[in-house]
Every structure is written in C-alpha cells, then in structure tokens.
Amino acid sequence: MNYFPMLLNIEYKTAVIVGGGHVAEQKVKALLPTKANIIVVSPEVTAQLKVYIEQGIVAWRQKYFEPSDVNDATIIFAATDKQEVNDAVEEATQHWQLLSRADAQGRVDFINPAVVRRGNLILTISTSGASPKLTRQVKEEIAQRYGDEYEPYVAFLGEARKKVLATLKGEEKKALLADLLNPQILQWTKQGEIEKCHAWLQQRLGV
Numbered sequence: 463m464n465y466f467p468m469l470l471n472i473e474y475k476t477a478v479i480v481g482g483g484h485v486a487e488q489k490v491k492a493l494l495p496t497k498a499n500i501i502v503v504s505p506e507v508t509a510q511l512k513v514y515i516e517q518g519i520v521a522w523r524q525k526y527f528e529p530s531d532v533n534d535a536t537i538i539f540a541a542t543d544k545q546e547v548n549d550a551v552e553e554a555t556q557h558w559q560l561l562s563r564a565d566a567q568g569r570v571d572f573i574n575p576a577v578v579r580r581g582n583l584i585l586t587i588s589t590s591g592a593s594p595k596l597t598r599q600v601k602e603e604i605a606q607r608y609g610d611e612y613e614p615y616v617a618f619l620g621e622a623r624k625k626v627l628a629t630l631k632g633e634e635k636k637a638l639l640a641d642l643l644n645p646q647i648l649q650w651t652k653q654g655e656i657e658k659c660h661a662w663l664q665q666r667l668g669v
C-alpha cells in the first residue's frame with residue numbers, strides 16, 4: 463500500500479477508541495496533544511487510561527461496543543483484542559468516517575505512525591505496516607537526534623518568521639529567512655539563552 467501522509471486538524475472533532483487495553487492507551491496518548499473530543503468505549507481500561515478519565519480529558523463509555531458508539535465520530539480506532547468486535551466496528555463505520563484497525567485487518571483508512579513531538583516540530587515514522595518494531599527503533603534514533611531544545615527553537619523560528627514576513631520584502635526577506643537557520647540560534651536555544659536569539663533578530667530586522 464502506498465499511503466498518503468498528512469497531518470490532520472481534529473480540534474473539537476470526535477475520536478472514538480473501541481477497546482481499553484495497551485494499544486488503546488497508545489492511541490489515546492497520541493490524541494492527547496490535539497483538542498479532539500476523545501471517547502473510549504470498553505468495559506475495562508488500563509490504569510493510565512483511568513487517570514485520564516478521572517482528569518476529565520478522556521470520556522469513558524464503560525460498556526461493550528454497540529454500532530451507535532461511532533455516531534458523530536470523525537475518526538475511529540478499532541483497538542480491541544477480538545477480531546469479531548473490530549469487524550463490528552468496521553461495519554458500523556460510515557464511508558465518510560476514518561477507520562484504523564490495530565489488527566491491520568479489513569478496511570484500513572489510515573495507519574498510525576510513531577511520533578516524536580517537539581512542540582510544533584512533528585516527526586512521524588512509518589514502515590507502512592511492514593515492521594512496527596523498526597518504526598519504534600527509528601523513532602528512538604530520531605528522538606535522540608532532535609532533543610527537547612527543538613521545542614523552543616521551532617517556537618522562536620515561527621515567531622521570527624512572522625516578524626520577518628511583516629517587516630521585510632523581496633531579497634532581504636529571503637536572505638533573513640535563510641539566516642534564521644544559522645547554527646548559532648540553535649546553540650543559544652540549547653543553552654537556554656533565548657533572549658540572545660531575540661536580540662539577534664531585532665538587530666537583523668533593524669527595529
């Protein structure tokens with residue numbers, strides 16, 4: 463399968479996860495940074511899912527799956543350990559809803575990549591289902607390579623880009639956008655000296 467990669471905006475849309483085990487927990491964790499309305503349907507859930515439910519960030523329908531559970535869902539995760547239940551979830555899914563099956567059977571609208579998040583920097587890895595273990599290994603390598611400093615770094619780049627676009631035009635704009643990737647900026651962010659990045663930018667903008 464040649465999958466089409468994309469980043470979905472699911473703010474305030476409903477995501478239904480059927481199942482409450484280890485795999486359901488992974489899917490919920492991946493959804494948490496979004497502002498989706500997250501609903502778990504399962505008679506039992508893991509201890510970590512219980513914490514999210516008690517915190518009110520995940521809703522729990524403590525019951526066996528029924529077709530009406532996916533009404534209004536934009537995306538659906540069939541993540542139970544029972545093929546017949548995952549089949550029933552698939553059957554209840556309308557053509558306009560997006561379905562992922564953790565058992566990789568039947569209708570597969572999308573698969574889940576491994577994700578390294580550093581604020582706005584989102585690095586995703588997939589083997590198109592060939593080897594989730596390799597996916598995890600590559601994720602660990604990427605997580606090492608792109609450390610936590612990338613969160614403030616990319617936040618600075620985003621702010622700086624807006625200021626450059628609002629202030630400069632033509633070649634000057636192009637040149638400064640390119641200069642934003644000066645390794646010194648990353649170095650300052652790494653050292654926690656973000657004010658030096660801002661001072662550098664002010665000077666370059668001449669304001």
Ligand SMILES: C[C@@]1(CC(=O)O)C2=NC(=C\c3[nH]c(c(CCC(=O)O)c3CC(=O)O)Cc3[nH]c(c(CC(=O)O)c3CCC(=O)O)/C=C3\N/C(=C\2)[C@@H](CCC(=O)O)[C@]3(C)CC(=O)O)/[C@H]1CCC(=O)O
Binds near residue numbers: 488489492572593
């Ligand atoms: C990325 C990640 C995200 C996530 O789960 O959300 C993810 N699997 C992860 C880990 C992982 N999964 C499995 C192992 C054990 C080693 C092994 O079996 O190889 C490990 C490794 C580990 O945990 O270390 C077992 C497994 N996975 C699937 C099946 C069913 C099958 O293939 O038949 C079975 C066998 C079940 C069985 O035999 O019973 C299927 C899928 N798993 C996918 C995603 C999709 C394709 C991803 C890709 O393109 O590579 C896909 C197709 C569907 C989907 O779930 O979307 C997450 C990364 C964790 C992280 O981020 O650290």
Ligand SMILES: NC(=O)c1ccc[n+]([C@@H]2O[C@H](COP(=O)([O-])OP(=O)(O)OC[C@H]3O[C@@H](n4cnc5c(N)ncnc54)[C@H](O)[C@@H]3O)[C@@H](O)[C@H]2O)c1
Binds near residue numbers: 480486526541547564
């Ligand atoms: N994508 C992945 O990363 C990955 C990894 C391992 C396994 N898998 C697949 O995912 C499946 C689930 O794995 P797991 O480790 O989470 O299993 P698990 O046994 O920990 O969890 C299964 C969950 O399904 C719930 N469930 C069972 N019947 C239900 C029903 N009728 N309605 C609602 N919920 C119901 C159970 O209460 C339980 O919470 C595996 O069988 C395998 O096919 C996928």
